[in-house]
Structures are given as C-alpha cells and as structure tokens.
Amino acid sequence: MKKIFLMLLTALVLGCSGSGNDNIELKISYSLPEGRTCQTYLADHFLVTLYDSEQRKVVEKKIMCGEGESDPLTLLVDKDSYYISVVLLSKDNMWQSYGASKAEVMKDTSVTVDMETYLGGMIFIWNPSDCSKYNLAVMSFDLFSEGEPVNAVIWGEESELRNFMIPCKAGQFEVINVPAEPLYSARFNGYRKKSLSGESRVVYEIDEFVSGHGQNKKISIDNYRQLLVSDMKVSWEFDSKSIESCEAAGVSRIVASLVSEEVTISAEQKCDNKFSDLYLYDITEHEYTLYLYGISDSDETLFESSLEIGMIEAGSVGKDRLENKIFLKEK
DSSP: OOEEEEEOOOOOOOSOSOSSOOOEEEEEEEEOSTTOOTGGGTOOEEEEEEEOTTSOEEEEEEEETTSSTTSOEEEEEOSEEEEEEEEEEOTTOOEEEEEEEEEEESSSEEEEEEOEEOOOEEEEEOOTHHHHHTTOOEEEEEEEETTEEOEEEETTEEEEOSSEEEEGGGOEEEEESOOSSSOEEEEEEEESSSSSOSOOOEEEEEEEEOOOSSSEEEEEGGGGEEEOOEEEEEEEEESSTTOOSHHHHTOOEEEEEEEOSSOEEEEEEEOOTTOOOEEEEEEOSEEEEEEEEEEOTTSOEEEEEEEEEEEEOTTOOGGGOEEEEEEEOBO
C-alpha cells in the first residue's frame, strides 16, 4: 500500500478561528530535505495553511523565500486540534515541496513540519448544490491502487482510505503527494444522514486513472454521477368526509410503509388536522405496494389503506420525486 498525504478543504473565508480568547501561541517550523533550500527548487514562496477540528480553513499565510523562511511562524489560536499543511511554490504556483502535520493545541505549542519533494496529487471536485438537490449530507470515499486500498496520513494519523467520511458541503477532496504512475480507482457514495447507515443515494465511480505528474490533477466527479434510489411524497386524507379531524377519528399517528418482497421502507408522524404529507426516502428498485395506517394512542390500527405502486426505478429524487395520494379507510 502507498502512503500519501490527504487533506479536506472547505471554501471558507480566511481569518482567525472562532471568537473566543485567542491567547494560545502555535509556533510552526518547517524544514526542507537536508541541504535543500528555496533556491534549490527555484521556488518563490511558502504557503502555510491551518485547518481546525471542524475541517475549516482558519489561516492561510504566504511567506516569501528569503523573508524569514527559517523562522517559526507564530499564530494566536483557540484551544483545538489543528491540521497544518506547508507547500513550497514557484512564481507560477507550481508545487515544489509539501509537508503536513497535526497539533493538539491546549497550551502554547511548537510543531515542526518535515517537507518532501512533491510528487503530484488529485483534487476531486463536485457541485455543492448536489447536496441539496439529491439530499446528501455525507460522502463516503474509497481510493484503490492496484486493487488495494490506499493508506493515507490524515490529520497526522495513518488511515485506510475506505469509507472515509467527508461532509458533502465541502465540495472538494484533495489527495496530495501521491506517485503519478500507478493506476488508481475512486468511488464516492452519498448518504442522506450524517452517517453511513441506510442506502447510498448517489455513487460517483472513476476507474483506472493516474494522478498529476508533479502537480494536482483536477477531477470533476459530476461526470460520473449515478442515482441509486428514488424518493416519494405521500399525501393523504380520511376517506370519509364526515371525519374532519384526527381527534374525531381517534387517530394519534400516521404510518406509511412501502413494501416489496425484499425490503420495507416506512415513515411515521403525529396525526395533525392539516393532513401533512409523509416522505419516504432511499427507495431501491423493486415492485412495491404502499400501505397507510391510522393508529390510536393505544397502538390499535383503526384505519388502513393500500395502493399498488408497481416497479419503482432509481432516479426520482428532489423536485423529481414520486408523488402518490391515498385515502385512509376505517377498518
């Protein structure tokens, strides 16, 4: 397995972290391989970036070669866990050297970042509007090389890049300092909840590609999107016009269940007199029947109806979700 550096970037305004008491000193030193200097790389400047435990970029500092490059960079920060990256760049912003480290800052802290010759990397980019369009909260990332999961140093700790969780709203995921020649494959799965539970709603899968040779290859994963599920809005009301309220029907909660031979998907809510819609998510491709139940405080099913839906195919999500109306009949 190949060891690489990896960092997650979010597009946020630069500045100091938090609004608390910024009175803790974080000193960051960085060193190039022995005997090498900015001049060795014909470089122009260092770029030091600090991320907090929420994966937010909180500081970005440009330090010109020859202007205190050997002196520690001192920052005033809040107590937190920080991820530090240091990049050595040429005038045209080509990466020459890179290093990263993690710091637990509970008191004045000094960190040294060892830098290496930069090999290359890849930046996976997706449209953040996909998060609301397809109702995605988190992405699960897998990266393989020659059939094996890639190992990465993430926030100072080595991890296997399998089911690595990324907030969907981040909009991009940067894998850096990787060999260019091996063939890689990548997969992102999108989930509705902030966990990897339930069905993956969207998959972005890229087979057999190489990383950037000495620089970062930008890869838009939007081109590889495949929807895996559908969603459904269920509208309802009582079958009898004489029933004007949940109280009159003795119903305290409403349950909708979409049932196939392989899977059951359910949602429930309190019965209200607005006859509020129910929503069913992460519906995989099967033939379904929709059931609706009106249940009393004592858990007795007083009302029940069903509707044959038939085959549901993937792809009906967001504004294109399926819609069905069902009338709730007294048993």
